[in-house]
Amino acid sequence: MTVSIPPELRQRLSTFGITAEDLEVLPSLRDFAEKTLPGLLERGLSRLASWPEAMAALRHPEVHRLRVAHWQRVATGQLDAGFLESAEALGVALHRHGMPIYGVGLCGVTTLNLISEELGLNPPGPGWVRREAARKFALRLSLSHVAWLHCELLLECFTRAEKAARTSLTNRLVGTFEQRMSGVVEELGQSVRQMEEAVQVIVGNAGRIGEVSGTVAQSAARADQDVQAAASSAEQLTNSVGQISRQLGEATRIAARAVEDARRTDTVVQALAEGAKRIDDVVSLINSIAGQTNLLALNATIEAARAGEAGKGFAVVASEVKNLANQTAKATEEISGQIGQVQGATREAVAAIENIARTIDEINQIAAAIAEAVAQQGQTADAIARTVQQAAAGNRRVSEMMRGFEADASSARQVAGQLSSAAGGLGGHSRSLRQAMDGFMSEVRSA
Structure with a gap:
């Protein structure tokens, strides 16, 4: 076959x-x-x-x-x-x-x-x-x-x-590898782009932070000057309040002495009024005696007239006694008038002294209230002074921090610039990696 x-x-x-x-x-x-x-x-x-x-x-x-x-x-x-x-x-x-x-x-x-x-x-x-x-x-x-x-x-x-x-x-592995690497390269590229965007944001923020830090530092410096001026004013206020408080204390002590002197004067005037009243009583007694003496002289004159010639000498004496009684009555009237004036003046003086004492008491109470208010103002002024000092320290701290922030912002700008360069280099490496990967994939597939 x-x-x-x-x-x-x-x-x-x-x-x-x-x-x-x-x-x-x-x-x-x-x-x-x-x-x-x-x-x-x-x-x-x-x-x-x-x-x-x-x-x-x-x-x-x-x-x-x-x-x-x-x-x-x-x-x-x-x-x-x-x-x-x-x-x-x-x-x-x-x-x-x-x-x-x-x-x-x-x-x-x-x-x-x-x-x-x-x-x-x-x-x-x-x-x-x-x-x-x-x-x-x-x-x-x-x-x-x-x-x-x-x-x-x-x-x-x-x-x-x-x-x-x-x-x-190989194709399956290459396909898987390519898929994964493509994803990695794409994610890397996206990350690079995001990093570049983030770097730009960081650069912008760092610049703004630097500007804001400088502005805040200047404001803090001005605020520190203002706070120092406020501290000086608060110290002056504290000194003024202390001086006012001392003067109010002295005025209170003087008012207290004036009240005491007014009370002693009132006592003296009251005693004077009491003496004038007793004098008035004595004058009234003298006036009563003079009236009785004048009545007795009148009776003696009447009896001397009845006695005729024998009563002539007695009539002369009675007439003289009557004159003396009349003079005594006039004198006592004048004394009574003077005593009345003294008593009126004494009553006015007592009323005036009482008014003065009440006014001084009111002044004393007002001075005490003012002293208490001044004391509270002194405490407030002390608190203000302490707060101002703390604010001054805080402002100095803020100024130092702002200077640090400004330095950090400058460093951040430098680092961001380096990071931007690195991101650009990384982007170039990413593209090179993509090209190398594509070439490798082609060689593997053709092998």
């Missing part, structure tokens, strides 16, 4: 020493290949027990089916297009089910030995030169040539499958 050998298979025949005689000899094994070979391949799996990975792959039903079909072509020398297809199908199935690459050659040699043993193709020894033996040797040699071609095709298939798997894995 003539076999149509594909061009891509024909160029391998000479490499593996496959001749036309080999292709004529091998079809004689067709009956063996169809009836005996399937069971032989299944029984021969035990020889691969030391290689569990290879044995596990060969036990798979799909692999066993494809293996039997392909080895039937190998054993009968059917090197047609179907041979390449069955080799490709078996190689793909073996690779898919985990056959290690060393198992290809191992499985090929084991299968060749199984077939040779089953057909009695192995030479028994040095004397093996009979005609039948020569035929069997030629058959084994032809079978070996095709078996090695089979192994080479499977290894090529494994290589392509391995490359395809590696390419698939």
